[in-house]
Amino acid sequence: MKQVRLELDSIEMLTKRDRWNLYFIIYTTHPEDSSKSLVAMLPKAGTIQLTNKSEDIYRFRPKQNGSDGLKVFQSKLPDNNSVSIRLSLMQSRKKLRNTFEYISELKGKLDIDGSKILKLTNIEWLVIDSSIDIVADALSKMKDRNLGFISMDEEFEDEFFENPNQERSGVVSTGKARLRWTWELKEV
Incomplete structure (x- = not known):
């Protein structure tokens, strides 16, 4: 069975x-x-705090070879060899933002009564009976400020068989940040 994994390598804020x-x-x-969507928040508790001393860059993956980034998603490779993932970058109005607050607020916006949680690796995902567009x-x-989104969709084609780790980068929709990430395809 083939498995895919998505890790964030770094974020660079382009707005000072x-x-x-x-x-x-x-x-x-x-x-x-x-017909369903999954939603998760990272980090699980708190926020990623950047100051102008950090040059507005945060690296999730240390520079050593073989180190891991921030694990975002891991699953078996779908039959159509593609995965659709969107990431929204949020600016918290509080220093501490916990998963319970986020889930409660999102459930209210989506008008969800019960909550179904699916655990994929170390991340808990809220299962929603709606498409990702509704999410x-x-x-x-x-309440928090949405700094933009980025599509991390991937089709796992020939390039992954030549090199199973593919690095990608992109700028969020508002132009406020650049993200770097790695998709991995492996046999388990």
Whole structure:
């Protein structure tokens, strides 16, 4: 069985500010039921704090070879050899933002009564009976400031058989930050 994994390598803020309190909201199609979506928040508790002393760059992957980045997603390779993932970069209005607050606020925006949690590796995902487009709309109505989103969609084709680790980078939709990430395809 083939497995895919997504890791964040770094974030660079392109807009200068004295202090950033950042977190990510990741949403994707459920790997086993395409009519549902999964939503998660990283880091699980707190925020990523950047100051102008850090030059507005945060590296999740140390420079040593073989080190891991911030694990975002891991699942078996879907039958269509593609994965759709969106990441929204959020600026917290508080230094501490916990998963319970986020889930409560998001459930209210999506009008969800019960909550189903799916644990994939070390991340707990909220299962939602809606498409990822509806999730994106709900995120735009949250209290914290949405600094933009980026599509990390990937099709696992020939280049992954030549090199199973593919590095990617992109700028969020608002132009406020650049992200670098790595997709990995491996046999388990």
